[in-house]
Amino acid sequence: MFLSLPLLCAYSVFLLSFWRARDDLHLSLPWDVAMIGGFGAFFFLLTLFTFTGRPLPFPFFDGKFFLSLHRWLTALFLGFLAFHIGAIVVTDPQILYDFWPSGTPGMQFGALAAFLAMLTPGLAFRRVWRRLFATAGIFRISHVILASAVLGGSVFHIVTTRVHVVLSWQVWACVSVAAVALVLPATERWLLARVTVRPGWKRRIHTRHLAGMLAGVIFCAATIETAAFLLWRR
Amino acid sequence: MAAVRIRRALPLFLTAAGIVLLFGAAVLGHRMTVARGQDIPLVFHHRAHGGFNCVTCHHDFLKPVVTPAVHRTCIACHKATPAVASVIHDQFHAFCVGCHLNQQEQNRRAGPVHECRACHVREAGSPGHGHLH
Numbered sequence: 001m002f003l004s005l006p007l008l009c010a011y012s013v014f015l016l017s018f019w020r021a022r023d024d025l026h027l028s029l030p031w032d033v034a035m036i037g038g039f040g041a042f043f044f045l046l047t048l049f050t051f052t053g054r055p056l057p058f059p060f061f062d063g064k065f066f067l068s069l070h071r072w073l074t075a076l077f078l079g080f081l082a083f084h085i086g087a088i089v090v091t092d093p094q095i096l097y098d099f100w101p102s103g104t105p106g107m108q109f110g111a112l113a114a115f116l117a118m119l120t121p122g123l124a125f126r127r128v129w130r131r132l133f134a135t136a137g138i139f140r141i142s143h144v145i146l147a148s149a150v151l152g153g154s155v156f157h158i159v160t161t162r163v164h165v166v167l168s169w170q171v172w173a174c175v176s177v178a179a180v181a182l183v184l185p186a187t188e189r190w191l192l193a194r195v196t197v198r199p200g201w202k203r204r205i206h207t208r209h210l211a212g213m214l215a216g217v218i219f220c221a222a223t224i225e226t227a228a229f230l231l232w233r234r
Numbered sequence: 235m236a237a238v239r240i241r242r243a244l245p246l247f248l249t250a251a252g253i254v255l256l257f258g259a260a261v262l263g264h265r266m267t268v269a270r271g272q273d274i275p276l277v278f279h280h281r282a283h284g285g286f287n288c289v290t291c292h293h294d295f296l297k298p299v300v301t302p303a304v305h306r307t308c309i310a311c312h313k314a315t316p317a318v319a320s321v322i323h324d325q326f327h328a329f330c331v332g333c334h335l336n337q338q339e340q341n342r343r344a345g346p347v348h349e350c351r352a353c354h355v356r357e358a359g360s361p362g363h364g365h366l367h
Contacts, residue, residue, distance in 0.1 A: 027347075027348055027349060028349060031348065031349055092349060092350040092351050094274055094350040094351055094354045094355075095350055097274045097354075100267075101260075101263035101264055101266070101267040102264065102267040102268045103264070103323075104264075104323050104324070105260065105261060105264055108260045108264065109257065109260065112256055112257060112260060115256075116253070116256075132245055133245050134238075134241055134242045134245075135242065138242055138245060138246060139245075141246055142245055142246055142249045145246070145249050145250055145253065146249060146253070149253045149257075153257070163348055
């Protein structure tokens, strides 16, 4: 549970940074709710680049915990993404015009990123990737390429639609956060190769259920915090 | 040995190529169709904008033209001009939104900024539900 606190702190900073300006937009409540759903999806996408499924030195749990946490965070990401798309389409069905070829590139890249976001976990099922990829290493590289495309498409969508992320520092912060997320898995591996483990210490086993609990706590707390934040900003 | 290497590299190549093709097709499709794609039905409250100088929007107001004004629309002319056809969406949205934001910053009543249905209607001919804030 000690991981939930830094994650929620990061979420708070994330919301405050990207939702700070332009509260004079006079957007209706359904629009704001849909937009904040998209912000939540982007946050959980970033956490997927932090918890990649590889064991980290902290917490000193077994690999199943990290793999399970990655899956739970994927579920949260897809849930928020589905909410974002569903809410905005129900609120403003005219937005579907943007998915035609003549629509705006920002919306089309967002739609493609959403499509890839659904495809990527689909290909990550053990039965599927074992049929398609010769080795686990090749699957991982392919997974990274797809995830990077999802992140790139999402950032382009956020920056070019210019709803809340409009100021130049916000745009640069958004791009920088995404760039850091892209190199984070490789950095984690580099650090892991050099981290010294105290002799005699063993990773705690049977911790898979803790990942589900952690995801549940984060989901509940993030939802409550989002609702409170939205009421405060409006 | 070579066959094994190809078998291993093929999924990676297909993944990368698929992504490039997907995003490339979106960009290419947009460029090819933006000038003749279907417009989203739009309601413009001309009367609500009566307080502004005509040339604020009609930049060619003072230019002599042969075609009667009733047969000319902003969108049609911009689509027919290759230099601006590719940026038609961004240009029109930026023009309307920019002006509305300026009004809001001056604490004046302003039109919608982001909500689609405040300007665009579901079907051509149906009444718009545009509103002023």
